[in-house]
Amino acid sequence: MQNSLPRYRGSPWPWLVYLIFVPFPWLWAPPDPDTVLAAAVATAIFLPVYLISFRLSDATLPFAAAAMVLIGLAVSPFPLGWTTFSIYAAAAVARLHSRWHAGIGIVVIALIVLATGLLLRQPLGWWGPSLLFVVMTGVVTMSTAAFYQRTQALLASQEEVRRLAGTAERERITRDLHDVIGRTLTLVALKADLAGRLVSRDPDIARAELAAIAEAARSGLAEVRAALAGQLGGTLAHETSASLAALETAGIAPIVTGDPTAVPADAGAVLAMTLREAVTNVIRHAGAQRCTIGFAAGPDDARLVVEDDGVGLSFREGNGLRGMRQRLVAAGGRLELQALQPGTRLEASVPA
Template identity: 75%
Template structure:
């Protein structure tokens, strides 16, 4: 709708071009007109002005009849000592505003031929009407080009707006994924340590105090990660995340088994797999009911791979925000995610180009 309004405004900016009507009485500079000629010129201009002003506000289907009327005015006054081709030039410019470039080009050609035919029919000197024919073509093509440029500019602006919209959507999705992973891990760890501290507070106050301090540390760390997620700076090394995941599994009473070296995974792939590992371990702790969790790191030529396998209830990774976030994050990096149901347990395989 906004593009249509702007297009009409472009077509409506026609007032400055009325200055070219000065060429209608131009022959009077060397030939004094009689009363009939002056009256004919006044009537022609009086009829032309409403047509021209109306042409700037009508839909495409009305432009051709208006241009035909302008051409008819020029043909009607052609026998008189007037710059009659001026009306033909305006007719050419009017049809050039058609959005169909093919139809506009054909109409300009027809007007140019009609102008030349009128001059020849009245046996006027070539120099008398040839410039008018030339300007019908030149002005029409120039108008077509200006409108085509305007449409390309509008299309480019629309594309840029769409890119901005998609970028905003992608950023919101990224923040949602990162916050889900950060908050899920942090709250899970805080809940586990709080339960442990509650059980130890009477029989082992010192250990309970240590767990409470760990809760405070986890909360502060989680807050820092939330801030990093909001600014787009979240994503530590895979080795750091592996250590945190082992600690979380141990706190949950799940035996961690690690194979491979996370430090051997390239940093770009490691940052993606670190967030995948965070969410996978969180899901194992919260949903699997597992006693053992195996984490395997592989860094092959051009590809990095993470495998997280538990011996829990199976199908522990339900299709939710966490799993969708993992898929989207890996897909954005050109990787993939696979889930396999074991007997018992679940196996998650994530790979990403390194």
């Protein structure tokens, strides 16, 4: 994860102000022409190496830092601030992703400055403070880079959360619309068939069925809007009543065991959507004569059982069953299907 994040780079331009420390010793010892030339050549070589270092990868950045150190070593015999180039080198290696490699690089640069100052027997005031600045600059840059990388990791995590939330929301809308549209269209189709059969025999009842179709369509439209707004879901008792009416319209005898009002509200909201899809499947696929709906609420979980005496578990798990399973699993529950002789038994449970 860490190496996949962009490395902290910052802007190279503000830090060039510290090049004023290269001619700093000249304040008390005027330079000779050779010293001025050495300083000019070293700075001219350093600038492109420094600027390019902000574009290099972790694999090549240490070479740029090494080049900066070598530039400083090349002019170390001259009376100028040669350690300034080592400070820039420490800042460069501190931008490595690996904190371990960055720390080693800073230590190596500090040791090189120490060894060079001692070997050349230069006054401690020439290189001692710079040795401290090598360590301080490296540590501060490491801290800044670490903060930047943590920020980038947090932003990446937030983006992933947003992406997963968007995916979950699309899946929820798909499940809810499948349940709503499946139930509504099934009910409309059943009542339309019934009205068609009754229109010549009993116009009054046929008109009542047509009115029921219009009401079902309006109710379905309201539920679609609620699903899109994330507000879909009635009480388990209300969904039980609607399921019983749908079964009776389909000519399937409903039997209810248990009390849906005894199921806690949170668990009931999940089981209500499960009941809606389960009854829709019975009406559309089972070819059943009877359907039993059972409720049970214990101290740990609430259960819904839907049994029919139809053709049995002969259909594949499609979007409806998959949506039921996903909704129950998201709530910490489970879904079990069992083939009966004849018919199918569906049991759903969620924590109470």
